[in-house]
Amino acid sequence: MTDLILTTFDWVPETPRGYVRDIRARWALEEAGLPYRVNSVPFRDRGAEHFSHQPFGQVPWLTDGDISIFESGAILLHLGNRSEVLMPANPRSRSEAVEWLFAALNSVEMASLPWSILQFSGDTGDTPGWKHLVEFLSARLQHMEMVLAGREWLVGTFSVADILMADVLRLVDRFDGLAAYPACRDYVARATARPSFVKAHADQMAHFAAAD
Amino acid sequence: MTDLILTTFDWVPETPRGYVRDIRARWALEEAGLPYRVNSVPFRDRGAEHFSHQPFGQVPWLTDGDISIFESGAILLHLGNRSEVLMPANPRSRSEAVEWLFAALNSVEMASLPWSILQFSGDTGDTPGWKHLVEFLSARLQHMEMVLAGREWLVGTFSVADILMADVLRLVDRFDGLAAYPACRDYVARATARPSFVKAHADQMAHFAAAD
Numbered sequence: 001m002t003d004l005i006l007t008t009f010d011w012v013p014e015t016p017r018g019y020v021r022d023i024r025a026r027w028a029l030e031e032a033g034l035p036y037r038v039n040s041v042p043f044r045d046r047g048a049e050h051f052s053h054q055p056f057g058q059v060p061w062l063t064d065g066d067i068s069i070f071e072s073g074a075i076l077l078h079l080g081n082r083s084e085v086l087m088p089a090n091p092r093s094r095s096e097a098v099e100w101l102f103a104a105l106n107s108v109e110m111a112s113l114p115w116s117i118l119q120f121s122g123d124t125g126d127t128p129g130w131k132h133l134v135e136f137l138s139a140r141l142q143h144m145e146m147v148l149a150g151r152e153w154l155v156g157t158f159s160v161a162d163i164l165m166a167d168v169l170r171l172v173d174r175f176d177g178l179a180a181y182p183a184c185r186d187y188v189a190r191a192t193a194r195p196s197f198v199k200a201h202a203d204q205m206a207h208f209a210a211a212d
Numbered sequence: 213m214t215d216l217i218l219t220t221f222d223w224v225p226e227t228p229r230g231y232v233r234d235i236r237a238r239w240a241l242e243e244a245g246l247p248y249r250v251n252s253v254p255f256r257d258r259g260a261e262h263f264s265h266q267p268f269g270q271v272p273w274l275t276d277g278d279i280s281i282f283e284s285g286a287i288l289l290h291l292g293n294r295s296e297v298l299m300p301a302n303p304r305s306r307s308e309a310v311e312w313l314f315a316a317l318n319s320v321e322m323a324s325l326p327w328s329i330l331q332f333s334g335d336t337g338d339t340p341g342w343k344h345l346v347e348f349l350s351a352r353l354q355h356m357e358m359v360l361a362g363r364e365w366l367v368g369t370f371s372v373a374d375i376l377m378a379d380v381l382r383l384v385d386r387f388d389g390l391a392a393y394p395a396c397r398d399y400v401a402r403a404t405a406r407p408s409f410v411k412a413h414a415d416q417m418a419h420f421a422a423a424d
Contacts, residue, residue, distance in 0.1 A: 051355075055315075055355055055358070055359050056319050056352060056355045057355065058319070066304065067304055067307050069307055070311055071311045071314035071315050071318060071319065072314075072318075073314040073317075074307075074311040074313075074314040074315075077310065077314075078307065078310075091279070092278065095279050095281055098281075098286050098289065098290075099281050099282055099283045099286040101286075102283035102284075102286040102289075102317070103267075103268075103282070103283050103286075105285075105314070105317060105318045105322075106283060106284070106285055106317045106318065106321070107268050107270070107283065110322060110325055113322055113326075114325075114326030114329070114345065117326070117341065117344050117345060117348065118341040118344070121339075121340040121341045122340060123339050123344075124341075127335050127339060128333035128334065128335045129333045129335030129339070129342065131333075132329050132330070132332070132333045132335075133329060133330075136329065139268075140268060143268045143269065147267050
């Protein structure tokens with residue numbers, strides 16, 4: 001088995017630390033116990049080699065032999081296909097894990113990320129746009145609250161879908177956006193208490209601190 | 213082979229017609245020549261049965277035997293696994309199709325959807341939030357422009373990744389957001405000229421018109 005190589009930035013500012021998306025891949029790799037090493041690319045000077053692996057100039061990407069994969073969702077799906085710890089084996093549960101993986105990105109993060117961008121901008125006043133974005137996120141969180149009130153993990157056992165969903169909701173929680181959604185908060189607390197998340201988070205923090 | 217059943221709303225208002233996400237699944241099904249039928253659920257009164265298939269109360273979902281799948285990305289990945297017309301067979305190209313499928317949703321639509329929400333809200337004035345969202349989308353489109361200037365389709369041959377990416381960019385084009393990105397515009401024109409898109413679009417328009 002070739003070693004997996006996860007590439008992230010060499011350094012990022014304080015604010016995104018602990019939230020850079022390499023944490024999703026680190027977390028999955030730790031859960032699965034797959035051997036990997038971490039490689040760095042410059043944050044300040046992103047070259048052609050970087051864009052050849054990640055066409056938006058973002059991180060992370062994963063190298064597995066001669067295959068290089070960008071997009072955290074695609075990386076987690078790839079790892080899920082390598083380890084039953086990350087994705088259940090039976091076709092129906094597996095299909096559910098895949099749909100929830102997409103739901104984390106395209107139904108929940110689609111609503112939470114613009115909301116956090118406006119939070120970062122301090123642009124949370126009495127504008128129609130802000131109100132629409134708040135409504136958009138609230139509707140999605142209300143549905144997630146109903147889903148998570150009834151289950152420990154999204155698909156029976158813990159899977160890559162939970163890694164993505166918990167990581168997406170974690171950023172909402174950072175801005176206290178889960179105050180009205182106790183089941184979502186409990187879910188984030190439950191997921192981030194897992195030793196694999198704790199290690200992935202500590203490793204990311206140490207990685208960026210080493211470059212200061 | 214069991215028939216595939218695609219479920220969408222029975223009716224939607226004028227504005228979203230032609231853009232409801234069932235078009236992504238219709239388009240893929242037409243490309244692959246897979247037999248399917250279309251089922252309807254009420255737009256105005258969404259019941260427990262609806263939420264059991266689509267926990268956010270949205271559409272579409274696809275039923276394939278005893279498997280029911282929501283999220284357009286998950287549906288297209290499922291169909292891609294059923295037909296080589298939709299996803300190349302060799303592992304490396306297949307992996308590229310999957311990462312671009314995620315990129316359409318999580319790197320491009322993540323930026324284009326909030327931008328269109330603020331467009332719909334008419335909230336495009338001199339606010340920090342609007343400026344951030346415009347910058348976010350512009351950055352992504354600049355990178356897509358570089359990618360699409362050099363290739364006909366995202367991964368050698370046409371694939372589900374192109375269905376998602378073209379559909380995402382189509383909504384930007386609707387608000388004239390691709391004026392500065394000729395390769396993106398040409399790509400949308402090229403994709404939507406395909407007979408399968410033309411049929412899928414006409415079928416969706418006819419479906420909603422029938423309920424007026």
